Amino acid sequence: MTKWLDEPSLDEDVVVSTRVRIARNLDKYKFPSLLSINESDELTDEVLVKMKEVLDSNYQFFRTRDLSDREQLVYVEKHLISPGLIQEKNKSSFLLRNDEKASIMINEEDHIRVQTLFPGSNLEKAWELCSNIDDRLEENLKYAYDKDLGYLTSCPTNVGTGLRASVMLHLPCITMTNNMNSLIEGLGSIGITVRGLYGEGSKALGNLYQISNQTTLGQSEEEIIEKLNKVVQQIINKERNTRKHLKEYKLLELEDKVYRSSGILRYARILTSKEATVHLSNIRLGLEMEILETGDFKDVIKLMMDIQPANIQIRYDKDMNEQERDTARANVIREYISNMEG
Amino acid sequence: MTKWLDEPSLDEDVVVSTRVRIARNLDKYKFPSLLSINESDELTDEVLVKMKEVLDSNYQFFRTRDLSDREQLVYVEKHLISPGLIQEKNKSSFLLRNDEKASIMINEEDHIRVQTLFPGSNLEKAWELCSNIDDRLEENLKYAYDKDLGYLTSCPTNVGTGLRASVMLHLPCITMTNNMNSLIEGLGSIGITVRGLYGEGSKALGNLYQISNQTTLGQSEEEIIEKLNKVVQQIINKERNTRKHLKEYKLLELEDKVYRSSGILRYARILTSKEATVHLSNIRLGLEMEILETGDFKDVIKLMMDIQPANIQIRYDKDMNEQERDTARANVIREYISNMEG
Numbered sequence: 001m002t003k004w005l006d007e008p009s010l011d012e013d014v015v016v017s018t019r020v021r022i023a024r025n026l027d028k029y030k031f032p033s034l035l036s037i038n039e040s041d042e043l044t045d046e047v048l049v050k051m052k053e054v055l056d057s058n059y060q061f062f063r064t065r066d067l068s069d070r071e072q073l074v075y076v077e078k079h080l081i082s083p084g085l086i087q088e089k090n091k092s093s094f095l096l097r098n099d100e101k102a103s104i105m106i107n108e109e110d111h112i113r114v115q116t117l118f119p120g121s122n123l124e125k126a127w128e129l130c131s132n133i134d135d136r137l138e139e140n141l142k143y144a145y146d147k148d149l150g151y152l153t154s155c156p157t158n159v160g161t162g163l164r165a166s167v168m169l170h171l172p173c174i175t176m177t178n179n180m181n182s183l184i185e186g187l188g189s190i191g192i193t194v195r196g197l198y199g200e201g202s203k204a205l206g207n208l209y210q211i212s213n214q215t216t217l218g219q220s221e222e223e224i225i226e227k228l229n230k231v232v233q234q235i236i237n238k239e240r241n242t243r244k245h246l247k248e249y250k251l252l253e254l255e256d257k258v259y260r261s262s263g264i265l266r267y268a269r270i271l272t273s274k275e276a277t278v279h280l281s282n283i284r285l286g287l288e289m290e291i292l293e294t295g296d297f298k299d300v301i302k303l304m305m306d307i308q309p310a311n312i313q314i315r316y317d318k319d320m321n322e323q324e325r326d327t328a329r330a331n332v333i334r335e336y337i338s339n340m341e342g
Numbered sequence: 343m344t345k346w347l348d349e350p351s352l353d354e355d356v357v358v359s360t361r362v363r364i365a366r367n368l369d370k371y372k373f374p375s376l377l378s379i380n381e382s383d384e385l386t387d388e389v390l391v392k393m394k395e396v397l398d399s400n401y402q403f404f405r406t407r408d409l410s411d412r413e414q415l416v417y418v419e420k421h422l423i424s425p426g427l428i429q430e431k432n433k434s435s436f437l438l439r440n441d442e443k444a445s446i447m448i449n450e451e452d453h454i455r456v457q458t459l460f461p462g463s464n465l466e467k468a469w470e471l472c473s474n475i476d477d478r479l480e481e482n483l484k485y486a487y488d489k490d491l492g493y494l495t496s497c498p499t500n501v502g503t504g505l506r507a508s509v510m511l512h513l514p515c516i517t518m519t520n521n522m523n524s525l526i527e528g529l530g531s532i533g534i535t536v537r538g539l540y541g542e543g544s545k546a547l548g549n550l551y552q553i554s555n556q557t558t559l560g561q562s563e564e565e566i567i568e569k570l571n572k573v574v575q576q577i578i579n580k581e582r583n584t585r586k587h588l589k590e591y592k593l594l595e596l597e598d599k600v601y602r603s604s605g606i607l608r609y610a611r612i613l614t615s616k617e618a619t620v621h622l623s624n625i626r627l628g629l630e631m632e633i634l635e636t637g638d639f640k641d642v643i644k645l646m647m648d649i650q651p652a653n654i655q656i657r658y659d660k661d662m663n664e665q666e667r668d669t670a671r672a673n674v675i676r677e678y679i680s681n682m683e684g
Contacts, residue, residue, distance in 0.1 A: 252669060256611035267605025269598035327594060 002078065002305065004100040005298045009120020012297045013288045014236045016168040016208065019079070020126040020225075021115040022134055023153045023162035027144040031154040032091060032107040040091035040107050047106055050140040059104070060096050064089040070319075073310030079117060084108050102133055109154045110162070112137065119298060121232060123165060127225045150217065160217030165225055166195075167232050172207040172285045173242035174235075180204075183235070191215050192231055205274060206281030206304070211235065243289055258286035265337050270323070271330040276307050283337070303336055344420065344647065346442040347640045351462020354639045355630045356578045358510040358550065361421070362468040362567075363457040364476055365495045365504035369486040373496040374433060374449040382433035382449050389448055392482040401446070402438050406431040412661070415652030421459060426450050444475055451496045452504075454479065461640060463574060465507060469567045492559065502559030507567055508537075509574045514549040514627045515584035516577075522546075525577070533557050534573055547616060548623030548646070553577065585631055600628035607679050612665070613672040618649050625679070645678055 009015070025031065029043050048061065064072060064086055072086040080100060085092045085108045095104040105113040114137070116130040144152040150160040158164070174180050184194045191214045196204040211232060213224050246254060261282035265271075271279075284300045286292035305311060307329045313320050316328055351357070367373065371385050390403065406414060406428055414428040422442060427434045427450045437446040447455040456479070458472040486494040492502040500506070516522050526536045533556045538546040553574060555566050588596060603624035607613075613621075626642045628634035647653060649671045655662050658670055 252611060252665075256672075259609040259611055260606055263605030263607075263609025264602055265605075266609075267601040269594060269601055323594075330598075 002100070002302050003098075004080075004117045005119045005302060006099075007101070007119050007122070007125075009118070009122060009298075011121040011236055012119065014169055014171070014239050015121040015232070016170055016297075016301055017079070017120065018118045018122040018126045018165075018167050019115060020123070020130040020163070020165045021113055022130055022151075023110040023158045023164075024112040024114070024134070024137070024141075024151055025144040025153060026111050027142050029111060032088065032109065032111060033154065035091060035107070037090050043111060044093050044106050047112065047141065051137060054136045054140060055095060055104075058098055060098065061093065062096065063093045070310050070313050073308075074314050077308035077311050078305050081105055082108060082113070082115070102129060104133070104137075110158070112141075119301070121167065121236075123167065123225050123229050123232070127165065127221065131221065157214075158216050160215075161219070161221050161224060163216055163221050163224055164212055165228050166210045166212030167228065168208055168210050169232070169235060169239070170207055170281065170284055170288070171209055171235070171239050172281060172288075173246050174239050175204075175207045176246070177242055179238075179242070180209075183238070187211065187231065188214075190231070192228070206277040207285075208281065247289055254285070254289060255291055258282050258289075258291045262286070262292070262337070265333050267334075268330050270326045271307075271333060272326055273308055273329065276329055276333060277304060280304050280307075280333075299336075303333065306336075307332060344442070344644050345440075346422075346459045347461045347644060348441075349443070349461050349464070349467075351460070351464060351640075353463040353578055354461065356511055356513070356581050357463040357574070358461075358512055358639075358643055359421070360460045360462065360464040360468045360507075360509050361457060362465070362472040362505070362507045363455050364472055365452040365493065365500045365506075366454040366456070366476070366479070366483075367486040367494060367496065368453050369484050371453060374430065374451065374453060375496065377433060377449070379432050385453060386435050386448050389454065389483065393479060396478045396482060397437060397446075400440055402440065403435065404438065405435045412652050412655050415650075416656050419650035419653050420647050423447055424450060424455070424457075444471060446475070446479075452500070454483075461643070463509065463578075465509065465567050465571050465574070469507065469563065473563065499556075500558050502557075503561070503563050503566060505558055505563050505566055506554055507570050508552045508554030509570065510550055510552050511574070511577060511581070512549055512623065512626055512630070513551055513577070513581050514623060514630075515588050516581050517546075517549045518588070519584055521580075521584070522551075525580070529553065529573065530556075532573070534570070548619040549627075550619075550623065589631055596627070596631060597633055600624050600631075600633045604628070604634070604679070607675050609676075610672050612668045613649075613675060614668055615650055615671065618671055618675060619646060622646050622649075622675075641678075645675065648678075649674060 026043065029035065029039065032040065035043065072089065075081045076083050076086060080096060080103055081094050082105065085094060085105050088107060092105065092107040094106060097103065101118060102114065102116045105115065114130055114133050116126045118126045146152055151162040153159050153162050171180065174183060187194055193212050193214045195210040196208065213228055261279035265279050280300055280303060283292065284297065287295050287297060309325055312325050312328050312332065315332065320328060368385065371377065371381065374382065377385065414431065417423045418425050418428060422438060422445055423436050424447065427436060427447050430449060434447065434449040436448060439445065443460065444456065444458045447457065456472055456475050458468045460468045488494055493504040495501050495504055513522065516525060529536055535554050535556045537552040555570055603621035607621050607625065622642055622645060625634065626639065629637050629639060651667055654667050654670050654674065657674065662670060
């Protein structure tokens with residue numbers, strides 16, 4: 001379940017993935033938080049009926065409450081649905097495109113959220129696909145729209161375009177040189193938000209940062225995408241320059257960091273997902289800086305998702321307590337990484 | 343230069359080494375700290391002349407000040423001479439037996455200190471050799487001796503027998519279960535001192551503890567040795583029982599600790615001597631508990647000495663700053679340990 005990774009990706013030495021999502025609401029229903037379960041189901045049925053032809057057999061439909069807690073979390077850990085969707089599991093559902101590059105979430109914070117997901121730096125492609133799906137939906141559904149404000153959304157921060165584009169960046173060297181905080185401040189002042197690996201409120205584990213637009217109002221979709229793209233390119237350059245500098249002056253320390261993580265991942269018998277993520281980030285750094293010579297960026301991304309708690313349990317097809325998961329995780333990683341050099 | 347390890351050793355799953363030393367002073371000289379350099383040299387010459395026949399060609403003589411600082415430290419790191427001897431390097435000298443099991447230090451804190459050193463638990467042998475050398479010296483030298491007090495020494499804590507017997511123990515499991523402090527307190531109350539790896543004031547790095555007699559007065563040499571031997575056997579049993587218990591209830595955690603250290607030693611590019619000692623202690627633990635199946639306790643002891651700062655520089659035959667040593671140390675260990683299982 002990582003089909004979305006099968007796509008050529010740009011700048012993959014710094015950019016992990018690109019995500020675009022739009023928020024839409026049907027004008028004849030209250031916002032999701034105000035709907036009863038019955039009303040939510042009604043809305044879901046209506047959407048499904050009206051979109052049947054549009055979506056055809058490329059999509060699979062899941063009612064969240066029909067999935068086990070573990071299955072729900074697997075989709076979140078794979079970034080295919082948002083954590084918010086399963087917080088409202090009795091009302092929510094989603095359609096997942098077979099190539100996993102698009103999902104349509106129903107009754108998350110808004111009635112409809114379309115998400116597209118691509119590996120590496122792929123803002124144009126992700127926006128193109130998202131916009132395309134949006135157009136086809138809009139032909140069949142009547143959205144809540146205000147001619148002055150734009151699309152109306154449950155939370156005022158999404159009003160307007162309802163668009164959030166975000167790019168996940170791996171910034172170990174900007175972080176290592178203590179330049180991340182000033183970068184975050186600087187980005188904040190031009191309307192760009194920085195978050196950690198698993199969305200809002202999560203800490204930047206493994207030097208992974210999600211960079212996204214703060215404002216959805218007063219700019220066209222294309223302007224938002226173009227601006228974010230520019231900012232991302234600047235951050236990519238800054239990270240690459242810092243790497244070049246560190247490679248010249250701190251190569252030994254970098255090698256030590258990379259190889260230590262390699263040693264721990266190859267030998268540890270107990271690994272929490274947090275610790276594993278930190279070491280996998282260092283393995284990625286080793287590949288990015290050509291300290292490690294074999295290995296694939298996408299393998300590291302895949303492994304980072306595969307070792308999350310629900311994914312570990314799905315792999316072994318059983319409920320596990322924390323210690324069992326930590327042991328299973330160490331086994332999965334040991335097996336996986338023994339095929340990598342270093 | 344680890345010939346003293348070539349000897350069968352008992353209880354080597356817990357006991358690293360056994361050391362016995364006696365302190366003696368010549369009655370016609372002031373104590374070493376009160377001697378001028380000339381007077382120290384006079385005393386040294388007298389001792390050498392009078393002991394010439396006794397010591398024969400089995401011993402090599404070193405005047406401390408003729409050795410480079412690095413060479414002096416190598417002997418300390420190998421436990422062949424005491425740190426105190428090189429603190430008075432202009433006055434001191436030593437005779438080292440070719441098999442390294444005995445050294446005679448001149449003008450350390452006392453005029454003469456005889457040390458014998460054996461691997462594993464070997465108190466009887468170490469005392470026998472030390473006593474034997476002492477007897478032969480006493481036939482030729484007139485010692486400061488009081489019929490009520492016994493041998494007179496520079497520091498009152500050594501008056502009487504002048505004997506200090508010490509056993510170096512590896513106690514990872516007593517330490518891990520937080521029972522070390524109460525053990526140290528208990529031993530203190532029966533006149534047994536506990537110190538770290540490199541003698542007085544040094545912290546117990548790598549779970550290595552030196553257990554020795556506190557008092558030298560009011561007991562015969564044989565009583566001191568016998569009492570220490572009994573105490574050591576009790577500690578060995580306590581450590582072994584704790585290991586058995588942990589192996590039953592915490593095997594996974596132990597394996598994780600051992601294999602992580604193995605991974606770090608195999609992969610790190612920078613290692614301080616402190617960190618390396620901690621990980622080597624865990625490798626030793628792995629051998630002791632049969633988590634690692636191949637490898638020799640004596641190899642680990644040897645490696646722990648080989649990676650000390652002066653030994654590293656002697657190996658590469660050049661002065662190195664701290665970073666160079668840490669890198670060289672990681673290289674030495676990586677090479678060495680890649681031949682061990684695990």
